[in-house]
Structure formats: structure tokens, C-alpha cells
Amino acid sequence: MALARLTRVLPLAARLVLAPRRDLVVGGPDEPLPVVRIPRALQRRQEQRQSGRRSPPQPVLVRPGPLLVSARRPEMSQPARLTLGRWERAPLASRGWRSRRARGDHFSIERAQHDAPALRNLLSEDSFANLGLEPRVLRALQEGAPEVIRPTTVQLSTIPPLLRGRHALCAAETGSGKTLGYLLPLFQRLLARPSLNSRHIPAPRGLVLVPSRELAEQVRAVAQALGSSLGLQVRELGGGHGMNKIRLQLSKQPPADVLVATPGALWKALKSQLVSLEQLSFLVLDEADTLLDESFLELVDYILEKSHIAEGPADLEDPFNPKAQLVLVGATFPEGVGQLLSKVTSPDSLTTITSSKLHCIMPHVRQTFVRLKGAEKVTELVQILKQHDRANRTGLSGTILVFCNSSAAVNWLGYILDDHKIQHLRLQGQMPASVRTGIFQCFQKGSQDILLCTDIASRGLDSTHVELVVNYDFPPTLQDYIHRAGRVGRVGSEVPGTVISFVTHPWDVSLVQKIELAARRRRSLPGLESSVREPLPQ
Numbered sequence: 001m002a003l004a005r006l007t008r009v010l011p012l013a014a015r016l017v018l019a020p021r022r023d024l025v026v027g028g029p030d031e032p033l034p035v036v037r038i039p040r041a042l043q044r045r046q047e048q049r050q051s052g053r054r055s056p057p058q059p060v061l062v063r064p065g066p067l068l069v070s071a072r073r074p075e076m077s078q079p080a081r082l083t084l085g086r087w088e089r090a091p092l093a094s095r096g097w098r099s100r101r102a103r104g105d106h107f108s109i110e111r112a113q114h115d116a117p118a119l120r121n122l123l124s125e126d127s128f129a130n131l132g133l134e135p136r137v138l139r140a141l142q143e144g145a146p147e148v149i150r151p152t153t154v155q156l157s158t159i160p161p162l163l164r165g166r167h168a169l170c171a172a173e174t175g176s177g178k179t180l181g182y183l184l185p186l187f188q189r190l191l192a193r194p195s196l197n198s199r200h201i202p203a204p205r206g207l208v209l210v211p212s213r214e215l216a217e218q219v220r221a222v223a224q225a226l227g228s229s230l231g232l233q234v235r236e237l238g239g240g241h242g243m244n245k246i247r248l249q250l251s252k253q254p255p256a257d258v259l260v261a262t263p264g265a266l267w268k269a270l271k272s273q274l275v276s277l278e279q280l281s282f283l284v285l286d287e288a289d290t291l292l293d294e295s296f297l298e299l300v301d302y303i304l305e306k307s308h309i310a311e312g313p314a315d316l317e318d319p320f321n322p323k324a325q326l327v328l329v330g331a332t333f334p335e336g337v338g339q340l341l342s343k344v345t346s347p348d349s350l351t352t353i354t355s356s357k358l359h360c361i362m363p364h365v366r367q368t369f370v371r372l373k374g375a376e377k378v379t380e381l382v383q384i385l386k387q388h389d390r391a392n393r394t395g396l397s398g399t400i401l402v403f404c405n406s407s408a409a410v411n412w413l414g415y416i417l418d419d420h421k422i423q424h425l426r427l428q429g430q431m432p433a434s435v436r437t438g439i440f441q442c443f444q445k446g447s448q449d450i451l452l453c454t455d456i457a458s459r460g461l462d463s464t465h466v467e468l469v470v471n472y473d474f475p476p477t478l479q480d481y482i483h484r485a486g487r488v489g490r491v492g493s494e495v496p497g498t499v500i501s502f503v504t505h506p507w508d509v510s511l512v513q514k515i516e517l518a519a520r521r522r523r524s525l526p527g528l529e530s531s532v533r534e535p536l537p538q
């Protein structure tokens, strides 16, 4: 490049001679010629460029010691003490995985620490009492969640701004305790604001929107444990059951102070005027990236339209004209927040809280990638499950989540596991609501060790027993990978987590290479950043 630039700037009249030592000699016949020496490295790069060749990245010399990446081919391993620079080319173990010849190859991103990042770096003075929570709320926390003693890093950074009435977008890694991070401020706000309900239909003051029925059940259970000691009613409104069930859920007495709902069910209830959002003072969109994607956006738009969102903290203070504080929560940064917000409030009123580990490969979970032929996946899975079963009989093992990319694949794989006499549960979106109910709770309680599922189980669902996530089908996006992998290694997990991913298609390989590169550079995954200040489309 430098040589090319140099030749361009030299006057046309100048004579260019490549000197024997490859120095450039410039000037007329009678003048003493200035000599420009070109460094050898530059010359070599120029020669390579001209011949269209690029030197392959140098393999890292592996010495004994802990590894960050361990590969089947040892020269592709990376020691734990080495981090590649941002622009440094990496010797990827997954390079060449698009070729069939790569079948059978594998590598792992090793566990670098034991604890979840959300539990590290906590100081002894970090306590819930120092965050501005009222004694009543602290007591409710003690009674409702006795295992929770000190706040996680995410709770430390979200609770104070939420108590100050700020609208917030909280994006932090999976399993870091975001649910309590928004529920505690929600309850404190409701205690400060008495119910004004004079209408005949239920008008909850707190609303948590979640993308799936299973997550609604889970959040309701956590909220109810806190709400019952505060004298506040928490109810759940899940979809898929038809209008009669929705009517029944909403007619229960006493009416809900806090409603945990899926967008579809709430939309139906609002359309049929079975519920009103006029009294709303706290609105949470949990798993905001999913709620803002195309499948839910229209419903969520309608719900936001019916809620009176405050312009800012000052707007929340009028007790006779309730306005709602808005909180968006997720483990991946949602797209389209700016567009959504500009419809209901000013994007400037939003505080963005992101954790330092957002979109990073979890450092406390071992993640293995295996390049396979499609037809080999079943054998590989059956072997893993049988191995686990043997370990389980000796009382060593936790539970396993196996992810497929479609409901049909879950059913098909389920029949194959039946043939192998491997007991399991199945959870996929096309199951009737009555069959789906309670499946995840069964798995959470440990009554069955293996759950075959689609991505409906990848968002927000919490189980401290999950030891292994298998991506039987490689997830279609990096966001999906983050959410699926996040079912292990959660705060409070009782077992160390592992993720195993089967890689079969060329498009899987592109994602694997991004994951591997991010791990080797210890940086966040690319392409997931977004901005809350995106302009509204014209």
C-alpha cells in the first residue's frame, strides 16, 4: 500500500529504477539522486498482494498450562493467558469447516472461572438495603426469596435508577437476576401508590409482559412470593386457552394488583374490555428483544397505546392521574427500541443500563462445537444421553435441555428417543395449551431429566439443575445461541454448565466462526449492538 502510494506521488518526469538492493532511485541524469529505501516487510507484502496470496495466520505455540480454546488439532488450541488483539488474525479451529473433510473435527471454549460474572466483584458493603429499598420490601424479599442475600451486579445497577422513576432499558447477560432487578422497584412503586380502582373491570397497577406462557408462570411465581407478604395480588394471564379461560382468570377476586401476561392474551382481554390499563404505574417488557420482533410487535404496540406512559419521573408523581414507568429487560439488546419509544414517550427519557458482559461468551460455561454430518447427529445425541444416564445413576448429574429448530424436529427426535427407550419431555409451540401447561415446571422440579424443546424454552426460563444444553440443530442466530446457552451457568446454579453444539450446515459454520473469534479475542459477539436512538422510519 505504502509503495503504491509512493509511486503515485512521484512526479511523472522522474525516472524510477528499482535498485539492486530494491531501493528506489529518483532524479534526472545530472542530479544526485535521492534514495528511498523500502523496508523488506513492505516489499514482501506488496509482492504477496500482487501474486494474490495471503500468508496463513501463524498457529499459536501451545505450551503446557490451562487453555482458553482446546482443539482436536493441538496447534489450533489457545492458552488461557493469551488474548488475541482486536485486529489480529486468529488461527480458527473452525476454519475450513465448510468442507466435508472437516467432519469429525471439534473444539471447545474452556471454562475460565467458576462463578457467574454477575456474582463476581461484589463488595462486602453491597446489600439490598443500600439500594434505597423500603424495609417492607426488604422483609418481603427475605420471606419470599430467602436464598437471595446480596444483590447481583445487575441488580446493583438497575434498582437505584428504577426507584428514581427513570424509564430504563436493562440489557444484561442471561441468568444474572434481572427478574428481581425489576420486581423489587415495581413493588415499591405500588406501595407508594394506593389503588384508585373505581371501575368494574380489573385495572392492574403493575404489568409484566413476557413472550411465553411458561415464562409468565415463572415470573408470576417469583412475583407472588414477594407480593403475598406485601398484601398485593399477582395474577397470570397466559394465551392459548380461549376467551372463557381469559375471562375466568381476570374475574378472580380480589383483582390483580400485578398482572403477568403474554401479549396475545392481554390483547384479547383489552379488545373485549375485560381489563383496563388506565391505572398502570409500572410496565415491564421482559425479554424485550423477542417482544419487539415482528411476531409480537403489533400486539405490543397496541398494549403500549392503551397504557399511559409517563414523559419522565416528574410525571409519575400525580396520584390522581396515574402514568406508567416503562422498563425493558433482555439478555440481548433489542432492536427497534427507539422507534417504539418515540411513539409513546421521548427516547431521551430512557436510561440504558448494560452489563460489561453483555453479548459475551459466558466465561464460566464450557462450550463445545462438533462438526458432524446431519445423519450422525442422532447417534451422537443418543451416546451423550446414555452417558448422562449412567452418570445420573451414580447421583452425579443434573438435567439436559436439547434444542431443535422446529416443532416437527422435536416430535421426530422424540419418537427416535422413544425407540431408544430414553425417557424425556417435549415442549414446542404447536402443542395444545392444555398439554403444554406444567411441562417446564415438571422439568424444573426434576421429575424428568431430559427436555426436547424449541426456542420457546430458550427465553428467560430458569432452572438451577440444568447441567447440559445440546444444540441438536445449531441456532439460527447469535441471539438464539446466547439465550439457549444461558439456560446453564445461571446465578444460583447447582451444577457447572456445559453447552454442546452440533454443526452441520455451511451457515452454521459462519456463526461458529464468529463465536470462536469472539472467544479468542475475549470480546462481545459481533453485530448485536443496537441503539435506542434509531430514527423513526418515515
Ligand SMILES: Nc1ncnc2c1ncn2[C@@H]1O[C@H](COP(=O)(O)OP(=O)(O)OP(=O)(O)O)[C@@H](O)[C@H]1O
Pocket (backbone or CB within 6 Å): 147, 148, 149, 150, 151, 152, 155, 172, 173, 174, 175, 176, 177, 178, 179, 180, 330, 331, 459, 460, 461, 462, 464, 486, 490, 491, 492
Ligand atoms: N441476588 C441473588 N442472589 C442469589 N440468587 C439470585 C439473586 N438474584 C437472582 N437469583 C437467582 O438467579 C437465577 C436467575 O435469575 P433470573 O431468572 O432473574 O435471571 P435473568 O437475568 O432474568 O435471566 P434470563 O436472561 O435468562 O431471563 C434465579 O434462580 C434467581 O432466583
